[in-house]
Amino acid sequence: MSPTETELGSLQHQAQAWWMRLHSGEATRADADAFRQWATRSAAHAQAWRETMRVWSSLDPLLAEEAARLALPARKPARLFSWQGMSHALQSPGRRAFLGGAVAASVTAGVVAVYPPLGLWPSVEELAADYRTGTGEQRQLALGRDVNVQMNTQTVINRVGTGGGAGAETVGLELVAGEAEIALDGSASFFVDAGGGRLQARVARINVRYTGPQVCVTCLEGRVTVSVAGQRRMLEQGSQLFYDKSGMQEPVGADLAGVGAWRTGVLSFDRMQLSEVIAEINRYRPGKIFLRNDELGRTQVRMQIALRSIDNAPAMIHELYGARMRSLPGGIVVLS
Template identity: 45%
Template sequence: MAEKDTPMTDAGGTQTLDGEAQAWLMRLTSGDATAADAQALKAWCGRSPAHARAFAEANLLWDRLEKVARLPAVAPGAGRVASHRGLPSRRWFLGGAIAASVAGAGYLVARPPMDLWPSPQEFAADYRTRTAERREIAMGDGVTVELNTRSSLNVSPKTTERQIELIAGEAAISVSPRQIGALTVRAAGGLVHATDAQFNLRCDAGRSVVTCHRGTLAVDYAGRTVDLGAGRQLAYADGVVGAPVPVDPAVVMAWRDGQLVFRQMPLAEVVDEVNRYRNGRIVLMNEALGRRPVDARIPIDRVDDLIALVREAYGAKVTSLPGAIVVLS
């Protein structure tokens, strides 16, 4: 019997296709989505044209919200310890399965609206953290990596030079003198080389930011090599390497202690940072408000404290929507 384009009924009562489509988006944005979820979504969209259309329309709502939300901007718990393991076959298999699901569904694009769920490359990574999760990876030979929230990392097979790739997100990396050979970290087309150093690497939307906490780094990008010493930071993107600037590494790496520290940072940038640590999205609708400087220290396990801060300190209007969407205006 052909399936009718009518609401489905379960133990919880009647639910429209639109509601089911929104529930799929909520699952994808929960931080717990898996490759099995991608396959299940493909099957759900294939049940009828109405199912596929409902998901497409729900996805369009996110797209429209993203366009409205974009403003000009410049840039919980203890971690789990895991041993180094190389999984190239699993990575390629899983990546292929998700990519096939993406293509089959037709609407689950590789770059999701507002980055609300991981890309296929992130799903297939050797290591990946979910929302508000931190994970420590003991690689051996004096190398440790701590992944921040919503981050993904690949580890290359051991050679004369250990290599890892930060696909997306943020990592604090420590290389001790005990390590045999240099460590090379790939990120967004660049290479960071370290032999005895501690540093923070952030990679978002093709832009990488390297902060040296201890020792000296060599950063290769677009045919240039730049040395980076302790207490200095540089960014690279679009074929351009920025000049090193002084920073306080303790502020940059405060996430390792479960804190977000902001010093005279525009509110728009603060909102972008906080969004990395929560499900859903905080959407800033007021461009003038987004330029207001913020000095704050916010615990990662209470990032929604920012919402109350903006309402009380700046008189912003707060509108809460389904799916942990909060609009500030």
């Protein structure tokens, strides 16, 4: 009797889980032994594994694109993020071939740990940070009586203190990546370093976003001094500016409601290009959405989506804008 559809579906999920485990950089010899027992249990198990390898092999171009986007120095993206050698080893009937492939894959494990393809797991830098949030996670920090920090999704922060030890006073923060709202109510000046610039304030509430080449600083209350590349400006309540390591732009009026929308649990887009909408959704949704249609990417979008329903975003885009949708393991969706 052939396996039922329910059984096949379950085996496919198991195969995908094995794939992620074996390529996480944390797989052990015991994992290897357990996997071989699973993969040789039946023809259905073997078929589920072959199908999983076929799907992930089709992701190689996407992985190469992501590596190229990151512009890793002195690396070849296609080689870095291709696990073809590991896949061949896993198909081999010999134990030595399998273990040899596993060892070869472990050589690149350190690289994919530092530069995780498609953001499927935290990088070494994220794991070593003082505070971090995962995809879709938000976190509140109270750093003493005078400093409160609300961390948005995919945010990495390091604490800067005076002296050493756990009791050291916090005098500043480094925003390595992501977005945070920082409320200050103290007599001493507090600083935030992000993207080559420094923000300083005593009594203020500011939103800092560092999710691309530029840093966006919005003064929600009080005032904050922004310093970068020898330039210095005072930012007043209700204004914002962008800067990078080369300098800063002139301050402009801020849409305060839009800046703080992430704290309400709803993403709202009004006349924003679909490509930009997908980039924002990718910050909150596990996996990755790829848009393979430049013309569709320029479509002006109006939509709202609750963060608790963020997994439904690809289906909403499919229904509202006619995008073709293909779902792959690990939360990866290709729209075209």
